Amino acid sequence: xxxxxxxxxxxxxxxxxxxxxxxxxxxxxxxxxxxxxxxxxxxxxxxxxxxxxxxxxxxxxxxxxxxxxxxxxxxxxxxxxxxxxxxxxxxxxxxxxxxxxxxxxxxxxxxxxxxxxxxxxxxxxxxxxxxxxxxxxxxxxxxxxxxxxxxxxxxxxxxxxxxxxxxxxxxxxxxxxxxxxxxxxxxxxxxxxxxxxxxxxxxxxxxxxxx
Ligand SMILES: C[S@@+](CC[C@H](N)C(=O)[O-])C[C@H]1O[C@@H](n2cnc3c(N)ncnc32)[C@H](O)[C@@H]1O
Numbered sequence: 166x167x168x169x170x171x172x173x174x175x176x177x178x179x180x181x182x183x184x185x186x187x188x189x190x191x192x193x194x195x196x197x198x199x200x201x202x203x204x205x206x207x208x209x210x211x212x213x214x215x216x217x218x219x220x221x222x223x224x225x226x227x228x229x230x231x232x233x234x235x236x237x238x239x240x241x242x243x244x245x246x247x248x249x250x251x252x253x254x255x256x257x258x259x260x261x262x263x264x265x266x267x268x269x270x271x272x273x274x275x276x277x278x279x280x281x282x283x284x285x286x287x288x289x290x291x292x293x294x295x296x297x298x299x300x301x302x303x304x305x306x307x308x309x310x311x312x313x314x315x316x317x318x319x320x321x322x323x324x325x326x327x328x329x330x331x332x333x334x335x336x337x338x339x340x341x342x343x344x345x346x347x348x349x350x351x352x353x354x355x356x357x358x359x360x361x362x363x364x365x366x367x368x369x370x371x372x373x374x375x376x
Contacts, residue, residue: 225248
């Protein structure tokens with residue numbers, strides 16, 4: 166997932182703000198106890214999400230793909246005083262762990278954690294979202310964009326993770342997930358409702374600013 170040489174990656178980590186104690190614990194516990202721990206955003210991407218959120222100062226944030234709650238807590242750092250973050254994950258096995266992390270954070274009472282399929286839950290959400298982070302199943306990235314775009318006001322920001330998909334977007338014979346990411350990147354690039362920037366951060370983050 167990291168395209169940069171190890172030493173350069175270490176240099177970047179050493180020159181990026183540190184995680185707080187709870188994020189460090191989630192990062193450590195996830196790597197020690199949870200399957201597929203490479204899905205966790207990690208320190209550098211986490212600080213990026215936090216900084217984007219502090220710049221947007223969102224009233225409402227939507228995250229699609231909670232996993233162990235690491236990125237949700239990074240995004241929550243920029244919430245307005247009375248703002249709320251809704252985060253959705255289909256994996257109920259991690260629910261108790263994630264709820265306990267949220268409870269231990271400064272944002273427990275401002276996080277609405279929903280268990281279920283995001284494709285079913287998003288249409289039931291009534292509020293608008295100034296910041297959206299798409300980080301769930303790759304084959305639905307385009308669907309998630311379609312489901313959220315009308316809920317994002319002008320000036321709102323949509324971020325989508327893993328859009329370089331370990332470089333597989335260049336494969337001559339892409340697999341199903343890769344084809345879905347390629348289709349998403351092409352679709353949003355052609356959509357004139359958003360300004361787009363593909364940021365080569367970690368596995369690639371697509372930044373979409375609603376016009
Ligand atoms: C890459 S992980 C999220 C990582 C997390 N955002 C972070 O950075 O720490 C993707 C998550 O999406 C969830 N997911 C997959 N399909 C989903 C769906 N249809 N609806 C909701 N969540 C889904 C998975 O259970 C998994 O926890």
